[in-house]
Amino acid sequence: MHDRQGIRVEGLVREFKGGIRAVDGIDLEVAPGEIYGFLGPNGAGKSTTVLMLTTLLPPTAGTATVAGFDVVRQGGAVRRRIGAALQEAALDNFLTGREHMHLQGGLHGLSPQERRERGDELLARVGLTEAAGRKVGGYSGGMRRRLDLALALVHRPSILFLDEPTTGLDPQSRSALWEEVGRLAREDGVTVFLTTQYLEEADVLADRVGIIDHGHIVAEGTPAQLKAEIGHSTVDAIPADPGDRDRVAEVLARFGPPAAASPKGVAVQLEGGSERLAEIVRALDGAGVEVASLQLHAPSLDDVFLAKTGRSLEGAGEEDETEGEAEPQPAAV
Amino acid sequence: MTGLLGQIGFVAGRSVRRTLRQPGILVPSLIFPLFLLAVNTPGLQQITRLPGFPTDNYIDFAVIGCVIQGALFATTTAGSELALDIESGFLSRLSLTPLRPAAILLGQLAGAVTVGMLSTVLFVTIGIVFGVQFDAGPGGVLVLLALALLVCTAFGAIGSLMALRTGSGEAVQAAFPLLFVLFFLSSINLPRPLIEADWFRTVATWNPISYMVEGLRSLIVTGWDGAALAKGFGVCVAVIALAFWAATASMRTRMARA
Numbered sequence: 001m002h003d004r005q006g007i008r009v010e011g012l013v014r015e016f017k018g019g020i021r022a023v024d025g026i027d028l029e030v031a032p033g034e035i036y037g038f039l040g041p042n043g044a045g046k047s048t049t050v051l052m053l054t055t056l057l058p059p060t061a062g063t064a065t066v067a068g069f070d071v072v073r074q075g076g077a078v079r080r081r082i083g084a085a086l087q088e089a090a091l092d093n094f095l096t097g098r099e100h101m102h103l104q105g106g107l108h109g110l111s112p113q114e115r116r117e118r119g120d121e122l123l124a125r126v127g128l129t130e131a132a133g134r135k136v137g138g139y140s141g142g143m144r145r146r147l148d149l150a151l152a153l154v155h156r157p158s159i160l161f162l163d164e165p166t167t168g169l170d171p172q173s174r175s176a177l178w179e180e181v182g183r184l185a186r187e188d189g190v191t192v193f194l195t196t197q198y199l200e201e202a203d204v205l206a207d208r209v210g211i212i213d214h215g216h217i218v219a220e221g222t223p224a225q226l227k228a229e230i231g232h233s234t235v236d237a238i239p240a241d242p243g244d245r246d247r248v249a250e251v252l253a254r255f256g257p258p259a260a261a262s263p264k265g266v267a268v269q270l271e272g273g274s275e276r277l278a279e280i281v282r283a284l285d286g287a288g289v290e291v292a293s294l295q296l297h298a299p300s301l302d303d304v305f306l307a308k309t310g311r312s313l314e315g316a317g318e319e320d321e322t323e324g325e326a327e328p329q330p331a332a333v
Numbered sequence: 334m335t336g337l338l339g340q341i342g343f344v345a346g347r348s349v350r351r352t353l354r355q356p357g358i359l360v361p362s363l364i365f366p367l368f369l370l371a372v373n374t375p376g377l378q379q380i381t382r383l384p385g386f387p388t389d390n391y392i393d394f395a396v397i398g399c400v401i402q403g404a405l406f407a408t409t410t411a412g413s414e415l416a417l418d419i420e421s422g423f424l425s426r427l428s429l430t431p432l433r434p435a436a437i438l439l440g441q442l443a444g445a446v447t448v449g450m451l452s453t454v455l456f457v458t459i460g461i462v463f464g465v466q467f468d469a470g471p472g473g474v475l476v477l478l479a480l481a482l483l484v485c486t487a488f489g490a491i492g493s494l495m496a497l498r499t500g501s502g503e504a505v506q507a508a509f510p511l512l513f514v515l516f517f518l519s520s521i522n523l524p525r526p527l528i529e530a531d532w533f534r535t536v537a538t539w540n541p542i543s544y545m546v547e548g549l550r551s552l553i554v555t556g557w558d559g560a561a562l563a564k565g566f567g568v569c570v571a572v573i574a575l576a577f578w579a580a581t582a583s584m585r586t587r588m589a590r591a
Contacts, residue, residue, distance in 0.1 A: 056425055056588075076431065084429055090422030094351035106343040107430035135354075151426070 006030040006191045007053065007159065014048050019031075022048040024215035035155065035185045035192040037206025039199070039301065041142040044197035045215040047087055050163045053193065055086045067159055072227075083152030084161040089144040093137030097128050097147050100136065101154065108155040122150040125179065141171030149180065158193045160184065166201060178205050199301040211305055220310040227299040229307075232256065234297045235280060237327035238265040248291070252284050265293070340432050344440020352410065352444030362406035362452050366399035367459065373398075374463075375563050385527055387554040397458035397550045398521050400481050401542065403452035407485045411445035412492030412505030419500045424587065434584040438577065442489040442502050449485030455480065465553060473552035476562070483569035488512075490576035497583035519543040544568040 007030040009277065012179060014023040023045040030036040038046050051057035053066055055075040064071045067081040101119030110118060123132045126146035136147065144166060152160060157228045162181065166174040182205060184190040196202050202209045203223045211219040211226075219226055235255070245266060249258075252268045255276060261267035270276055277296055282290055306312050353356055370392070378391045388394050418424045420571070426435055457465075457474065467473040479564070480579075495505050519542035528534040537543050548565015551558035 054429060056428060079429055080431060082429070086422055086425060088422050090426050092347065092351055093424060094354045095347065099347070099350070103343055103347050104430070107340060107427070107432050109431065 004032050004158075004275070005065070005068035006032045006034065007064070007066050007193060008035070009049075009053070009062070009064045012049065012052060012059055012064055013061040014045075014052055014057065015060040021215050023052070023059075026212070026215070026217050028210055028217060028220065030191060030193055032191050033185060033189045034207045035181070035205055035211040037120040037200045037202035038193065038195040038212060039197070039305075040195075040212035044212045046212055047163055049212070050084070050161050050193070050195055054082060054086075054161050055079055057313055058322045080155070080163060082159045083155070083157035083159055084147040085145070085152045085163065085165055086161075087163045087167070091136045091139075091144055091147060094135060096135055097123060097139075098132040100147060100151055101132075104154045115167055118154060122153055127176070127218075128149045130234060142169050142176075145169060145173070145177060146180075153184075158189070159193065160238075162192065162194045164195055164197065164199065166196070174201075181205060189204065199305075203301055203313035209301065210215050211301070211308060213305075213309045219304055223301060226301060226304045229304065232271065233270040233299060234259040234267050235270050235277065236262050236265045236267040236293075236295045236297060237284065237306070238262060239289050240292045244289050247287060247289050248284065249324075251287050251289065252280065254283065255280055263293075270296070337433060337436055340391050340436035341440045341443075341507040344427070344432070344437055346440050348414065348444035349447045350444075352414065353450055358406075358410050359448060359451075362403055362410070362448055363455060365406075366402035366452070366456065369402070370395055370399050370456075377472030380523075385483050385524070385525060387550075390464060390466075392460060392463055394550065395467050396456060396465050396553070397546055398461075399456035400453050400477075400549060401484065401516060401521060401546060402474065404449050404481070404485045404488045404545075405509070405516060406452070407445040407449040407490060408488040408492035408495075408507060408512060410448055410492070411489035412496040412508075413502045414444060415441050415496035415501035416500060416505050419496065419587065420502065422527060428588040430558050434581055434588055435577075437588075438493055438580055438584055440489075442486060444497050445489040445492065446482065446485045449489070450478070450482060453481040453485070467553050469552040473557070477549055477552045480545075480549055480562070480569070481566055483566065483573065484549070487545075487569045487572040487576065490573050490580060494576045494580040494583065497580055497587060500587075515540060515542060519546055521546050541568045541572060 007028070009026060009028045012026050013021060015021050026045075026049065028036075036084050038049065040046050048057065052059045053064055053071060055071050055078050058072060060105055066078045069077040069081070073079055095103070098119060101123060102115055105115035105118055120129070123129050126149055128143060128147055130152065130170065131143060136144065139147065149162070149165065165181070166177055169177065178201070181192055181194070185192050194201075194205065206220050208220065209226060219229070222230070235252065237248050237252060239245055242264065249266045252266055256271040257267040259267040259269045302312055303326065338535060342454075373395055374392050377395070380386065381389045381391050381394070384548070386394075415424075416425075424437070457477065469476065492505060495508055496502075499505065518536045519540045520528070520537050523541060525534055525537050528537060544564040547561045551561035555561065
């Protein structure tokens with residue numbers, strides 16, 4: 001029964017030397033088969049949380065159960081049920097992809113035949129069959145990530161932790177990885193705990209999203225719920241003649257309060273939803289204003305982050321790094 | 334679940350494979366000791382005329398210096414490789430499997446010990462080609478290999494301990510010159526009774542490397558010397574036990590399983 005349990009975290013804290021609380025009392029719950037996106041800037045506490053949930057770092061306070069087992073008292077049972085691809089794909093440059101699969105399978109107790117079959121199956125699934133005999137030192141970043149994912153799946157874990165799995169990948173490799181992670185949850189029922197600093201990734205992939213900042217969860221829900229909390233779309237209009245800017249502002253003011261606009265444009269929060277866009281077009285036409293561009297922006301998770309923290313997610317990490325907060329090394333206690 | 338021996342086997346297989354694929358590790362540990370031997374042997378032949386010197390063929394005496402140097406390289410190989418695994422996160426990957434800390438430690442040593450033993454076999458073979466004669470006979474060669482295996486394991490275990498304590502490959506490399514000083518402050522260049530300076534003789538007497546050297550060397554220059562062999566094997570076992578005990582404790586902490 002344990003295997004059909006997800007993740008439950010209560011009051012989890014991790015304090016480092018100097019009193020820095022990388023994770024400061026978080027609560028969260030991930031249902032079996034769910035993809036949970038843990039979104040936040042660099043240094044927010046995402047990786048520290050993953051290290052605690054994967055038993056690699058003991059918590060300072062609080063409790064966490066993974067697949068129904070306590071991460072502190074039942075670490076061995078947790079480790080048998082989880083797979084993890086941590087932030088840096090830690091691979092041995094002098095071994096081939098196939099040798100990695102063989103080692104990982106062996107350490108998880110697979111028989112020689114299982115090791116071979118499972119290794120070949122996973123290498124094929126992540127598109128590395130042809131490269132399987134080559135040393136990993138010659139792999140690209142995307143290939144390393146895909147091998148890392150395959151290694152995490154060798155022992156058929158029920159819960160998969162992916163710590164920033166697509167950081168540094170090109171768009172093609174990123175969408176291939178998203179597809180595979182989605183398939184794992186959909187077809188194999190694997191619970192996925194995924195950290196990311198990419199809004200798009202959380203939006204596309206996650207069933208539910210937790211937004212973490214400075215060690216606190218500041219918002220949680222489905223991407224749609226979170227955006228709905230923020231409410232309004234914005235509409236941004238750029239007049240063909242820059243001299244018409246005031247007239248455009250006058251017309252748009254009838255549809256909602258002002259919002260942050262593009263450099264040459266005027267924007268308002270749209271009260272009443274996107275169906276009012278047609279009315280705006282008619283009103284601008286009626287006022288005799290010619291517009292060069294008219295864009296509707298649906299609320300994004302960045303808007304959610306901005307609303308909850310007062311900062312945009314883009315660049316929030318760099319801001320934190322200058323404050324001296326950084327992600328810890330695994331298990332360096 | 335894979336048993337302890339099976340786990341050690343998997344980690345050892347990986348360690349040996351990756352070590353042998355790095356000529357940068359293999360070549361210096363083979364070339365450097367041979368270079369010293371080639372320079373010293375003709376230059377120091379006259380030392381054999383000292384009263385009480387145990388052999389009249391200097392290479393008989395000196396070849397063990399190569400074996401010990403090869404073992405010293407095992408310290409840095411084992412330490413640097415483990416430190417690299419800590420720095421790269423590979424140790425975290427291993428920590429997420431049902432692997433026991435002792436299996437990682439023992440398995441990780443395999444690469445370094447393999448290099449140490451390859452160099453030992455090479456040095457002994459070259460020594461025999463250039464006239465080294467084992468007073469203990471062919472059986473002595475086998476006992477020398479067995480003791481050399483323990484010497485390499487002991488130095489490798491020290492390297493692993495340094496890696497676990499510091500987590501840094503640079504720190505392990507930095508310790509190499511200190512070990513080299515310890516190497517020269519032993520009976521490696523002269524039998525202890527022939528060392529004139531009191532302080533040097535005292536240091537050499539307390540230096541465990543002296544007993545490793547004397548155990549190995551006795552098989553060539555003395556024959557079957559039970560006392561020298563017992564001390565040699567005893568010192569190795571003690572160093573291995575102490576280093577493993579401390580390293581296992583450090584490994585448990587690193588793997589967050591304290």
